[in-house]
Amino acid sequence: MQEQYNIRQLFPGLEEKLYQEMETHGEIRHIAAGDTLLRKGQTIRSTMLILDGIVKLYQEDEDGSEFFMYDIEPGEACAVSMVCSYRQENSQVLAKALTDATYMMIPNQYMDEWLAKYKSWHYFVIRTWRTRYEGLLNTINDIAFKNMDERLLLYIEGQVKKMGRHIKLTHQEIATDLNSSREVISRLMKKMEKNGWLIINRNSFEWIKP
Amino acid sequence: MQEQYNIRQLFPGLEEKLYQEMETHGEIRHIAAGDTLLRKGQTIRSTMLILDGIVKLYQEDEDGSEFFMYDIEPGEACAVSMVCSYRQENSQVLAKALTDATYMMIPNQYMDEWLAKYKSWHYFVIRTWRTRYEGLLNTINDIAFKNMDERLLLYIEGQVKKMGRHIKLTHQEIATDLNSSREVISRLMKKMEKNGWLIINRNSFEWIKP
DNA sequence: TTCCTTAAGTGACTTATGTCATAGATAGCA
DNA sequence: TGCTATCTATGACATAAGTCACTTAAGGAA
Numbered sequence: 001m002q003e004q005y006n007i008r009q010l011f012p013g014l015e016e017k018l019y020q021e022m023e024t025h026g027e028i029r030h031i032a033a034g035d036t037l038l039r040k041g042q043t044i045r046s047t048m049l050i051l052d053g054i055v056k057l058y059q060e061d062e063d064g065s066e067f068f069m070y071d072i073e074p075g076e077a078c079a080v081s082m083v084c085s086y087r088q089e090n091s092q093v094l095a096k097a098l099t100d101a102t103y104m105m106i107p108n109q110y111m112d113e114w115l116a117k118y119k120s121w122h123y124f125v126i127r128t129w130r131t132r133y134e135g136l137l138n139t140i141n142d143i144a145f146k147n148m149d150e151r152l153l154l155y156i157e158g159q160v161k162k163m164g165r166h167i168k169l170t171h172q173e174i175a176t177d178l179n180s181s182r183e184v185i186s187r188l189m190k191k192m193e194k195n196g197w198l199i200i201n202r203n204s205f206e207w208i209k210p
Numbered sequence: 211m212q213e214q215y216n217i218r219q220l221f222p223g224l225e226e227k228l229y230q231e232m233e234t235h236g237e238i239r240h241i242a243a244g245d246t247l248l249r250k251g252q253t254i255r256s257t258m259l260i261l262d263g264i265v266k267l268y269q270e271d272e273d274g275s276e277f278f279m280y281d282i283e284p285g286e287a288c289a290v291s292m293v294c295s296y297r298q299e300n301s302q303v304l305a306k307a308l309t310d311a312t313y314m315m316i317p318n319q320y321m322d323e324w325l326a327k328y329k330s331w332h333y334f335v336i337r338t339w340r341t342r343y344e345g346l347l348n349t350i351n352d353i354a355f356k357n358m359d360e361r362l363l364l365y366i367e368g369q370v371k372k373m374g375r376h377i378k379l380t381h382q383e384i385a386t387d388l389n390s391s392r393e394v395i396s397r398l399m400k401k402m403e404k405n406g407w408l409i410i411n412r413n414s415f416e417w418i419k420p
Numbered sequence: 421t422t423c424c425t426t427a428a429g430t431g432a433c434t435t436a437t438g439t440c441a442t443a444g445a446t447a448g449c450a
Numbered sequence: 451t452g453c454t455a456t457c458t459a460t461g462a463c464a465t466a467a468g469t470c471a472c473t474t475a476a477g478g479a480a
Binding site: 019047059062065067069079080084092115116119122123125126127129130132133134136137139140141143144145179 | 255269275277279289290292294300303325326329332333335336337339340342343344346349351353354355374378389
Binding site for chain 3: 081147180181183184201202203
């Protein structure tokens with residue numbers, strides 16, 4: 001079961017003995033699209049490594065509204081779950097599965113042990129924090145300096161790079177990712193269509209800008 | 211010279227031998243209020259530990275506008291400057307001294323060495339990243355969910371907690387910290403004054419809300 | 421005192437975005 | 451084929467915040 005995910009390929013550059021420990025102590029879990037991996041305030045007991053699927057990280061308001069920050073993809077880890085065992089930490093964020101997802105849970109007790117034993121592990125931890133920090137920087141950059149039209153353009157270009165020119169997303173889904181509302185996205189996309197940048201279909205659109 | 215700052219007190223909990231290495235290899239630098247510690251895009255060659263003064267971290271736009279994110283205080287480190295030597299990194303942020311400040315620069319070559327030798331050092335590094343990540347989360351929380359009036363209130367209450375009820379700040383300075391404009395802050399503060407929360411003076415104000 | 425610089429107050433206006441209401445369009449199912 | 455749920459389109463309006471222009475006030479310097 002564990003072997004259907006190649007952790008050596010997903011998390012390259014770690015020591016062989018560390019991979020073996022991960023296989024021994026890591027618990028593989030599955031989660032359905034839309035379900036919550038980590039709630040805000042929840043005590044963190046394990047480090048989570050994403051093996052399959054996409055997990056989305058949100059900042060959550062007191063009143064329950066969610067603000068999307070960034071995605072975590074296979075081969076990446078949830079930084080907030082990487083806690084040094086000497087203090088109990090609570091999650092400040094909300095993590096939800098976008099698609100069905102699989103992840104490996106490594107109980108916190110191994111964090112200290114592995115930090116001591118494996119050089120590659122502490123690089124991995126630091127690299128993970130750094131990557132997530134950069135994710136937040138990008139988010140801040142977007143909301144501080146860019147208008148929705150720019151953000152939408154960057155978002156679409158990002159999708160095109162990943163998925164090709166035919167994008168299967170509703171306006172509502174895009175709006176949610178950009179923390180905006182459907183009407184706003186519809187209007188902006190209509191404008192883009194008038195500019196000849198894309199063709200809008202139901203549930204999808206085609207990016208035709210060169 | 212080095213001895214005028216007690217690093218054992220500023221950075222508690224590290225190994226004695228590590229303090230000694232810090233004293234041997236760390237270079238103490240001074241910087242004047244308003245000067246830049248780290249520019250965006252600059253190659254990072256040293257880890258910076260703040261010994262005295264306050265350093266402000268900004269996100270910088272392509273066109274040069276600055277967005278204030280958080281402060282770094284004595285006893286804290288600039289996370290973005292903590293790079294694992296095996297790859298050259300460039301700064302994605304701008305760091306400026308708010309007050310005259312003193313900091314210790316530790317050349318990157320020691321990062322790997324110390325990570326290997328001192329357990330306390332890698333905890334320190336991870337803790338630093340975590341703290342900075344939380345700083346960004348708060349920033350995002352503010353701009354995503356709060357209006358200026360709430361943010362101003364929280365800001366003032368924070369200042370009161372630190373400096374007492376008599377705050378020596380101009381509206382312009384507050385506006386800059388909140389990434390807003392003077393007029394907006396003036397108007398909101400006038401409203402607060404009408405509510406009997408504060409008394410506005412030139413260059414300062416008194417917080418009288420219970 | 422008088423002058424001048426800087427801070428603060430304020431009305432008028434602009435703008436981006438969000439919200440409401442309502443209508444039209446499309447795909448898939450019965 | 452027609453029905454219905456779900457998308458999409460769009461006008462009208464609300465609102466927070468930024469900008470401009472100009473005024474008023476305070477404090478230090480001469």
